[in-house]
Amino acid sequence: MQTEKPETQKIAIASYLVLLGFLIILLRLWQLQLLQGDELRKTSESNRLRIIRVSAPRGIIFDRNGIPLVKNTPYFCASIIPEEFNTDSIPSLAMVLHLPEDQLREKINKKAQSPFTPVRLKEGLSYNEVGYIEARRSDFPGLFVDIEVSREYLYSGIGAHVIGYLGKLTPGQSKDPEFKDVPPDAFIGQWGVEKLYDKSLRGTPGQRIIEVDAIGREIRLLKENPPVKGSDLSLSIDIALQKATEDAFKGKTGALVALKSDTGEILGIVSSPSFDPNSFAKGISSDDWNEIINDKKVPMLNRALQSQYPPGSTFKIITAIAALEEGVSASASITCNGGMSLGSHRFGCWKKEGHNTISLHRALVESCDVYFYNAGRQVGFDKVHDYALMFGLGAETGIGFGKERKGLIPNTEWKRKTRKEPWWPGETLINSIGQGYVATTPVQMAVMINAVSNGGNVYKPSIVKVSEPVLVRKAAVKPETLEIVKDALSGVVNEPGGTGQASKSATVMIGGKTGTAQVVGIRKDSKNLKEAQRDHAWFVAFAPVDKPEIAVSVLVEHGGHGGTAAAPIAKKAIEAYMLPVEKKKDLISVQD
Amino acid sequence: MFRIDRRLIQNFDWITLSIVVLISIIGILTIFSATRQPGAGEAAIASFHIKQTAWLAISILALIIFISFDYIWLARIALPVYVTGLILLFIVLIAGKTGMGAQRWISLGPLSFQPSEFFKLMFIIMLSNYYSFSRESLGGGGLLRVFFFVVFIPFVLLFKQPDLGTAIVILLIFMSVSLAKGLLKKVIIMIVVIGIISLPFIGNIMWTGLKDYQKNRLIAFIEPEVDPSGIGYHINQSKIAIGSGEFLGKGYLKGTQGPFRFLPEKHTDFIFAVFAEEWGFAGSVFLLSLYLLLILRGLDTARKAKDDFGRLLAIGITFMFCIYFFVNIGMTLGIMPVVGIPLPFMSYGGTALLSNYISIGVLINIRTRRFSLFY
Numbered sequence: 001m002q003t004e005k006p007e008t009q010k011i012a013i014a015s016y017l018v019l020l021g022f023l024i025i026l027l028r029l030w031q032l033q034l035l036q037g038d039e040l041r042k043t044s045e046s047n048r049l050r051i052i053r054v055s056a057p058r059g060i061i062f063d064r065n066g067i068p069l070v071k072n073t074p075y076f077c078a079s080i081i082p083e084e085f086n087t088d089s090i091p092s093l094a095m096v097l098h099l100p101e102d103q104l105r106e107k108i109n110k111k112a113q114s115p116f117t118p119v120r121l122k123e124g125l126s127y128n129e130v131g132y133i134e135a136r137r138s139d140f141p142g143l144f145v146d147i148e149v150s151r152e153y154l155y156s157g158i159g160a161h162v163i164g165y166l167g168k169l170t171p172g173q174s175k176d177p178e179f180k181d182v183p184p185d186a187f188i189g190q191w192g193v194e195k196l197y198d199k200s201l202r203g204t205p206g207q208r209i210i211e212v213d214a215i216g217r218e219i220r221l222l223k224e225n226p227p228v229k230g231s232d233l234s235l236s237i238d239i240a241l242q243k244a245t246e247d248a249f250k251g252k253t254g255a256l257v258a259l260k261s262d263t264g265e266i267l268g269i270v271s272s273p274s275f276d277p278n279s280f281a282k283g284i285s286s287d288d289w290n291e292i293i294n295d296k297k298v299p300m301l302n303r304a305l306q307s308q309y310p311p312g313s314t315f316k317i318i319t320a321i322a323a324l325e326e327g328v329s330a331s332a333s334i335t336c337n338g339g340m341s342l343g344s345h346r347f348g349c350w351k352k353e354g355h356n357t358i359s360l361h362r363a364l365v366e367s368c369d370v371y372f373y374n375a376g377r378q379v380g381f382d383k384v385h386d387y388a389l390m391f392g393l394g395a396e397t398g399i400g401f402g403k404e405r406k407g408l409i410p411n412t413e414w415k416r417k418t419r420k421e422p423w424w425p426g427e428t429l430i431n432s433i434g435q436g437y438v439a440t441t442p443v444q445m446a447v448m449i450n451a452v453s454n455g456g457n458v459y460k461p462s463i464v465k466v467s468e469p470v471l472v473r474k475a476a477v478k479p480e481t482l483e484i485v486k487d488a489l490s491g492v493v494n495e496p497g498g499t500g501q502a503s504k505s506a507t508v509m510i511g512g513k514t515g516t517a518q519v520v521g522i523r524k525d526s527k528n529l530k531e532a533q534r535d536h537a538w539f540v541a542f543a544p545v546d547k548p549e550i551a552v553s554v555l556v557e558h559g560g561h562g563g564t565a566a567a568p569i570a571k572k573a574i575e576a577y578m579l580p581v582e583k584k585k586d587l588i589s590v591q592d
Numbered sequence: 593m594f595r596i597d598r599r600l601i602q603n604f605d606w607i608t609l610s611i612v613v614l615i616s617i618i619g620i621l622t623i624f625s626a627t628r629q630p631g632a633g634e635a636a637i638a639s640f641h642i643k644q645t646a647w648l649a650i651s652i653l654a655l656i657i658f659i660s661f662d663y664i665w666l667a668r669i670a671l672p673v674y675v676t677g678l679i680l681l682f683i684v685l686i687a688g689k690t691g692m693g694a695q696r697w698i699s700l701g702p703l704s705f706q707p708s709e710f711f712k713l714m715f716i717i718m719l720s721n722y723y724s725f726s727r728e729s730l731g732g733g734g735l736l737r738v739f740f741f742v743v744f745i746p747f748v749l750l751f752k753q754p755d756l757g758t759a760i761v762i763l764l765i766f767m768s769v770s771l772a773k774g775l776l777k778k779v780i781i782m783i784v785v786i787g788i789i790s791l792p793f794i795g796n797i798m799w800t801g802l803k804d805y806q807k808n809r810l811i812a813f814i815e816p817e818v819d820p821s822g823i824g825y826h827i828n829q830s831k832i833a834i835g836s837g838e839f840l841g842k843g844y845l846k847g848t849q850g851p852f853r854f855l856p857e858k859h860t861d862f863i864f865a866v867f868a869e870e871w872g873f874a875g876s877v878f879l880l881s882l883y884l885l886l887i888l889r890g891l892d893t894a895r896k897a898k899d900d901f902g903r904l905l906a907i908g909i910t911f912m913f914c915i916y917f918f919v920n921i922g923m924t925l926g927i928m929p930v931v932g933i934p935l936p937f938m939s940y941g942g943t944a945l946l947s948n949y950i951s952i953g954v955l956i957n958i959r960t961r962r963f964s965l966f967y
Binding site: 007008010011014015018019021022024025026028030032034036038041043044045 | 771772774831832833834835836837838839848849868869872873876877880884887888891892894895903907911914918921922925926927
């Protein structure tokens with residue numbers, strides 16, 4: 001009817017163009033539905049299903065008598081799902097949350113792993129804010145309120161170094177596979193036993209798998225895995241002892257370690273000054289943090305294990321044991337006329353007028369320096385060194401938390417190796433009375449006095465209650481030796497003229513040894529030299545004398561004489577420990 | 593004039609009618625699936641599919657009316673109808689209702705409608721009528737005259753609403769119908785050259801004239817990952833919906849992207865994404881083939897039309913559907929920018945359905961009366 005017209009040609013071309021377009025659409029459809037289909041189906045599942053983490057309550061930490069030391073306190077947080085959040089509403093959200101707009105914008109725009117991963121905007125919402133958000137949810141799609149649990153430390157500063165605190169994952173930790181289950185905003189233990197036992201305290205978070213609509217409203221619950229509460233932890237600490245001694249340390253710098261005689265469990269461990277772990281509980285403010293780290297007294301330093309000091313006269317216990325074991329008779333006496341000359345140098349006794357004729361018992365009671373110069377010379381310091389090590393000095397005790405310092409017990413070999421010098425005879429004298437190179441930590445001294453008083457058992461100190469104590473070694477000394485020494489240490493406190501009479505208790509028989517460690521001239525590099533040139537005060541003690549239950553070491557930095565500065569604190573610790581449990585509760589319930 | 597002739601029945605284009613009715617029914621089913629509210633109970637079932645069904649009935653009635661008379665009549669009333677359309681567009685601009693940052697609606701009592709939906713057909717009739725006066729190929733001057741008298745005014749009015757989608761469709765229809773009418777070769781070359789040179793300027797003018805949401809859509813198209821929760825959201829959610837359908841789909845009423853409200857505009861512009869999620873690649877190919885068939889049939893109608901007016905009219909109408917189809921599907925698949933253009937016969941919207949059925953009515957009319965001896 002009609003010949004091939006140009007119109008027909010054009011329509012043919014148009015038809016081919018349509019077919020071409022159709023082909024492109026088919027290819028795209030192929031790509032989306034068949035090539036990427038699997039992946040996109042997964043995305044659509046997570047679009048609909050939301051996995052909500054339910055944080056597990058953290059295990060409670062108790063003292064040895066079952067008194068809780070911490071509490072879990074819930075608090076509210078505001079978070080968003082970036083995928084659902086409309087960035088136009090940032091200004092109004094900033095007003096609701098009382099946050100600066102640019103800060104909020106920065107948090108939201110930070111590229112999260114996935115747009116479905118919640119971003120925490122604010123923690124510790126007030127009840128007003130929670131109410132407001134819940135009422136206006138539809139204005140802010142993707143915004144939700146969740147509950148976190150923070151830690152409240154019931155006795156604030158008490159036991160802070162032991163209990164520790166919680167903090168968010170550090171950048172290093174967030175890469176550590178050990179923390180792969182910990183969500184980025186959660187708190188984990190960062191100090192003390194909170195850190196040491198974090199894994200068991202943490203528990204296992206639960207999950208709620210819910211079906212949601214586009215503004216994140218829950219449509220129904222599909223599956224719920226309840227969280228598993230973290231295991232409770234019973235510390236070996238006696239909170240009454242801890243509180244009594246921390247109170248006694250108020251205003252002083254120093255440390256205390258108290259051990260249970262027959263197990264090595266730590267009944268109390270104090271490092272003063274301390275800090276309040278509650279200030280870390282919801283993330284510490286930078287002002288508070290700066291105050292802590294710029295404090296010249298370094299409150300974060302656990303002096304009980306991270307500082308070492310010359311033990312002073314408390315070391316005479318070791319020298320005495322070495323002498324008795326190496327053949328010096330307890331009844332053999334020497335004459336102290338206030339000093340001892342060696343070569344051209346005169347080594348003085350602290351009592352300038354001298355102790356006259358004196359044997360081991362009274363030498364310990366009165367802390368005669370000259371007697372122990374003699375004893376040291378007689379057995380040689382290399383022997384003294386061996387006994388010191390036998391009783392746990394000069395080595396880490398294995399307490400297990402914080403970086404413990406080793407201390408130092410020198411001998412001739414050590415001097416030759418590190419100083420490239422021979423051992424001078426005078427060094428035997430001053431090291432025998434715990435000066436010179438000798439350095440120990442308070443926890444080592446506690447292990448030592450515990451072993452001396454409990455029959456030679458060197459236990460590894462434990463911060464948690466143990467059923468089986470860990471015996472590091474049994475000191476190879478004669479029981480009589482220890483009896484002689486213990487008797488003398490009882491005399492230190494209870495006999496007339498004893499240097500430790502300030503620790504004499506009306507309720508319990510205490511034995512102990514004072515120490516007054518010279519600061520001047522001992523550590524020439526010490527920064528504290530100009531600040532305080534007073535001596536460090538030591539006291540190591542055990543009680544009751546006839547059947548010891550507790551061993552204590554006390555150090556007061558620049559405290560002056562051990563008998564006056566340190567001994568009363570040891571007495572307080574021992575008395576608090578010997579109280580019946582009911583009385584202990586009364587003691588700690590007095591809050592300041 | 594209203595003779596129901598035996599030959600009229602004989603030559604009736606049942607195929608085109610069947611295709612659009614089939615697509616419309618699929619559309620209503622998909623609207624139902626897209627707007628259901630899981631977990632909200634019986635009471636909350638949205639009435640979109642019921643409204644759409646009512647509109648379908650009205651539309652079929654309108655289609656029959658637009659088949660019943662000879663389409664030549666349309667040429668005779670082209671000018672007054674076109675002027676009326678312009679007036680309506682003008683009224684929208686000064687007194688229209690605002691929706692989604694644009695004024696597109698006129699209220700007549702309880703009813704509100706979008707004049708721009710009907711204007712497209714009025715425009716095609718006007719253009720086809722004008723071009724059919726002369727059989728000569730158009731020169732540059734003639735083209736410019738048509739552009740200024742027929743295209744420029746509605747284009748500005750639509751751009752101002754702003755209804756960018758319809759404005760561009762008008763422009764594209766003008767270009768395609770002009771090509772179908774026949775242009776001198778030198779005019780085509782000139783237009784191409786001028787177009788290439790002026791593209792940056794026009795682009796710049798257009799860009800400054802765009803509203804923020806329109807700019808965002810373009811940005812989102814070029815870089816959907818810029819802000820997945822913001823402007824790229826539509827595109828990403830649409831791709832997720834379609835892709836998750838895989839080969840056989842999740843099954844009818846089993847889709848999650850729409851009912852769980854992840855997909856915005858799910859029952860209007862993104863209806864294909866909802867369909868593709870539930871029916872998969874297989875279903876999608878079937879649905880798209882219906883559209884392909886419709887378009888090819890429309891082109892065939894143009895080829896067979898008995899006169900120039902009918903041919904150009906059929907080209908214009910077919911090309912209009914063609915643009916809507918490719919732009920909407922392309923946008924849903926993430927290969928074209930998000931332009932607020934519905935999928936004909938599928939998307940929810942009464943005015944659009946009615947105007948589309950009227951256009952199809954005209955198309956069937958042209959095919960049914962394709963033999964000159966009809967007179």
